[in-house]
Amino acid sequence: MKFFVDSADVHEIADLAATGLVDGVTTNPSLVAKTGRPFFEVLEEICRLVSGPVSAEVTATDVAGMLREASRLLEVAPNVCIKLPLTPAGLQACRALADRGAKVNVTLCFSPAQAILAAKAGAAFVSPFVGRLDDVGHDGMRLISDILQIYRNYPNFRTEVLVASIRHPLHVVEAARLGAHVATMPPAVLRQLVRHPLTDKGLEAFLADWAKTGQRIG
Numbered sequence: 612m613k614f615f616v617d618s619a620d621v622h623e624i625a626d627l628a629a630t631g632l633v634d635g636v637t638t639n640p641s642l643v644a645k646t647g648r649p650f651f652e653v654l655e656e657i658c659r660l661v662s663g664p665v666s667a668e669v670t671a672t673d674v675a676g677m678l679r680e681a682s683r684l685l686e687v688a689p690n691v692c693i694k695l696p697l698t699p700a701g702l703q704a705c706r707a708l709a710d711r712g713a714k715v716n717v718t719l720c721f722s723p724a725q726a727i728l729a730a731k732a733g734a735a736f737v738s739p740f741v742g743r744l745d746d747v748g749h750d751g752m753r754l755i756s757d758i759l760q761i762y763r764n765y766p767n768f769r770t771e772v773l774v775a776s777i778r779h780p781l782h783v784v785e786a787a788r789l790g791a792h793v794a795t796m797p798p799a800v801l802r803q804l805v806r807h808p809l810t811d812k813g814l815e816a817f818l819a820d821w822a823k824t825g826q827r828i829g
């Protein structure tokens with residue numbers, strides 16, 4: 612399973628990239644706005660910090676505007692992946708960009724029908740938003756299960772399921788259990804994955820017992 616950091620905060624991304632566990636980054640207009648910095652400056656920095664796919668979302672809603680913005684974003688770095696909304700224009704732009712060899716992440720996916728369209732449009736990734744479905748009383752992980760079941764019926768579908776809108780470690784574990792290709796998560800969730808109180812307690816006990824021996828290894 613690939614782990615992407617869902618953030619535009621270059622300090623958080625740099626910190627997590629140093630762990631060797633980060634395979635890519637996803638941003639969106641809200642995450643970029645939160646930085647208070649110029650988009651292209653942030654994008655350039657992120658693309659230097661992480662060698663994997665860096666999703667940068669267009670803000671146009673028409674096909675021509677999406678393609679125009681995508682061209683500008685693709686000039687930033689070779690690992691830029693264009694993020695397009697799951698709308699008729701987004702799917703048409705996705706097809707055009709995929710035909711040119713550009714990687715596209717089709718985002719704001721909330722149904723299996725939408726995910727089928729993303730695959731038919733040649734998306735490299737589809738981003739189903741599990742947290743936002745959970746937020747309104749739907750079962751976000753059921754959508755992931757449905758999409759993966761459908762995609763497995765069609766070997767010609769090359770689209771990877773990029774589980775997004777992750778709220779906690781169990782979303783990551785369940786996504787992995789289902790066989791999702793990617794989990795994109797806020798920095799805090801990525802840091803939470805490693806934590807367990809019994810690990811901390813066990814290590815503390817090991818070190819305390821070792822200290823009593825008076826020995827040193829290095």
Ligand code: G3P
Pocket residue numbers: 617637638639642738740742743775776777795
């Ligand atoms: O990449 C999509 C993700 O940023 C959305 O997450 O928490 O705004 O639902 P959230």
